[in-house]
Amino acid sequence: MTSSSPLLLLVLILALSSSSPVLFVAARAGAGNYYHVAGSRLTHIRMYMHETFAGPNATLIMSVPSPLGGNATFGSVGVLDNELRNGRDRQRSALLGRFQGVFAGAGQVNPPGLVSAINLVFTAGEYRGSTLAMLGPVLAFGVPIERALVGGTGKFRMARGYCVMTFLETTSPVSLVNQLDLFVEMHPAAAY
Ligand SMILES: *[C@@H]1O[C@H](CO)[C@@H](O)[C@H](O)[C@H]1NC(C)=O
Ligand SMILES: *[C@@H]1O[C@H](CO)[C@@H](O)[C@H](O)[C@H]1NC(C)=O
Numbered sequence: 001m002t003s004s005s006p007l008l009l010l011v012l013i014l015a016l017s018s019s020s021p022v023l024f025v026a027a028r029a030g031a032g033n034y035y036h037v038a039g040s041r042l043t044h045i046r047m048y049m050h051e052t053f054a055g056p057n058a059t060l061i062m063s064v065p066s067p068l069g070g071n072a073t074f075g076s077v078g079v080l081d082n083e084l085r086n087g088r089d090r091q092r093s094a095l096l097g098r099f100q101g102v103f104a105g106a107g108q109v110n111p112p113g114l115v116s117a118i119n120l121v122f123t124a125g126e127y128r129g130s131t132l133a134m135l136g137p138v139l140a141f142g143v144p145i146e147r148a149l150v151g152g153t154g155k156f157r158m159a160r161g162y163c164v165m166t167f168l169e170t171t172s173p174v175s176l177v178n179q180l181d182l183f184v185e186m187h188p189a190a191a192y
Contacts, residue, residue, distance in 0.1 A: 068144045132182070132184070
């Protein structure tokens with residue numbers, strides 16, 4: 001992996017253009033509206049995703065660069081195993097789980113058009129042993145990224161909802177942190 005790989009450059013662009021405060025307000029507004037749907041109840045889970053995008057301990061790798069070369073992202077594939085923590089300060093926060101997934105550049109006409117399939121794997125805390133499945137696009141960088149929570153296991157059996165991911169800051173030359181706000185409709189009766 002080189003520092004000039006297109007997807008990594010896009011990650012950096014994401015890192016340098018954030019709008020985090022605005023996003024969370026929008027997410028809360030959405031949740032507020034959803035509360036009025038009869039019989040539904042949303043649980044808000046906030047976590048912080050810590051990503052190391054280069055170096056020996058990288059948690060994101062560009063496995064397949066675009067065969068089109070240059071700065072193209074179409075056809076590229078990457079894999080992530082980022083950390084989920086309960087705080088934005090990596091040293092002072094507890095590991096809650098992993099943000100594991102694959103993404104591919106599927107935007108030929110309008111890049112990046114990333115397709116992402118991600119498992120939120122909880123290894124500690126209230127949801128230890130449970131997972132959430134998340135699907136969704138990354139149509140643009142520098143804006144909040146919203147994805148669908150399409151199901152889960154353990155305490156998240158039959159769960160659904162959405163996740164809004166907001167870039168917070170770079171934490172070193174090779175790492176960054178995003179805030180994750182999950183709004184999940186739980187189905188406790190389905191949990192064991
Ligand atoms: C990578 O991780 C190892 C093991 O935790 C650590 O000793 C090393 O300092 C890390 N390297 C960098 C560049 O962070
Ligand atoms: C890639 O993008 C950078 C920044 O926009 C630009 O300077 C460079 O010429 C591009 N490279 C190619 C091969 O298109």
